[in-house]
Amino acid sequence: MVTMQDVADRAGVSLTTVSFVVNGTKPVAERTRQRVQTAMADLGYRRNVVARALASRHSRIVALVFPALEHRLSATALSIVTAAASAATGRGFNVVLWPVAGADQLEDYVSGGLVDGVLLMEVTADDPRIAVLERRGVPFGLIGRTREPDGLSYVDMDFDAMVTTGLDHLVDLGHRRIGLLIGDLDSPSWAGYGPITRTEAAYRAEADRRDLDAVVVRAAQDPRSGHRAADELLADHPDVTAVLALNEAALPGFVNGLLAAGRAVPDDVSVLGIASSVEAIATADPPVSAVVAPGPELGRRSLEALVDRLTEPSTPPLQLLLGGELRPAGSTAAPR
Structure with missing residues (x-):
């Protein structure tokens, strides 16, 4: 040695x-x-x-806290982790992933002083983990944001902008009956999850502004639930010709449900993912067009903002919203 x-x-x-x-x-x-x-x-x-x-007296380690027992580590989440780790290396830091389930477990982790700072993922509206970090005096940042984020440092997706981009694309194609597939907030693991709430609110506001009827179907984060959501949509709203989908895990099952019911994509129903990863839209069968999540930039910018505050504590909090890029992949077309 x-x-x-x-x-x-x-x-x-x-x-x-x-x-x-x-x-x-x-x-x-x-x-x-x-x-x-x-x-x-x-x-x-x-x-x-x-x-x-x-x-x-500094570990130069930043912990990314992800509730792995409650949420699936999606391709988008993985891209955030990978980009944060790469950015940390460039700044002389290391990144560890903490699969922490809740506030009590997080307190156990941070009490040992093993890390210089923490980045919270899957942030909820009234996230109890924030109080733990503030009480312990641990520098932290958010990937996502709370209901009242004043004074907090966060980098989040601009879900309002992504919904607008998606609706612009579908309306320009000629669609007037456009539904929304989102996660199920009644599930305990998704209670208070901001992206679902913000996306639905943005969709309903935009639908009202454009004089469109709002149609919302919900599914848990798995393909089987997505298949059931497709059955529900077709039974209750058979005239819908396009769907925005903020539910990366359920999206493949949703598309399969449409196909199993005899609906061709995009000839009968156009499908457009919202905040989906590049990997998710590429591996779907058929490939799904999407407003792609800025996962790598989320990871990089949030890590850099935290390191800036660790190296210079007087650095003001960063509050940044990032939009997504529209990437057609063949699942959207003009309605028949």
């Missing part, structure tokens, strides 16, 4: 100098720092994260 002393001998510097470079505890002349880093690379030396944390 290569030690810091080995690196010091190779670089021709003191052990203390190597420690300064490894732990970032004191500035080192650029030429000396490069010599140490070259020696580290030649010898295959790897930083000991725990030792570095002890030396600097």
Whole structure:
């Protein structure tokens, strides 16, 4: 095992100098720092994260908190995690994923002081995890936002804008009977989940503004529930010719339900995903057009905002909404 002393001998510097470079505890002349880093690379030396944390009193670790027992780690969520991890590496930080179920478990995790900051995912309207982090004095940011986000740092999707983009596309194609497929807020795991509430509110407001009848069907986050939602839609509203869908997990089942009922996509019913991932629309059969979720940018911008506040505590909170890009994939067309 290569030690810091080995690196010091190779670089021709003191052990203390190597420690300064490894732990970032004191500035080192650029030429000396490069010599140490070259020696580290030649010898295959790897930083000991725990030792570095002890030396600097900072772990340089950010935790992404995801309620994995309640929510499925979708392709969109995974793209957020991956982008955050990549951005952290570029800033000299590491990312860990905490599959934390609730506020009590989060308190157990943060009480050990293992991380410098926390990013909360799957944020609810009155998220109890925020009070834990504020009481513990742990710097944090939100991927998503609460009902009253004043003073909080967040990066979220602009669901209002994505609904408008989706309706513009379908109305321009000639559709006048446009439904909405969303998640089921009656499910305990989705209670208070902001994206569902915001998307439905935006859809109803836009439908009213455009003089369209609002038709909403709900499904749990799984393909079987999506299939049942398609059956419900066709039974209750057979004249609907297009559907916006904010339910990535249920979307494949919903499309299969339409096909099983003899409805062709897009000839009989156009389907347009909202906040879907690139992977989800590419792997669907048939491929589904979508207003694609800005998952990678969500992960990168939220991580960078938190690191900015960790390195300079006076940095003001970032409050940012990101829209999505319309990507046609063949599941939308003019109505017959």
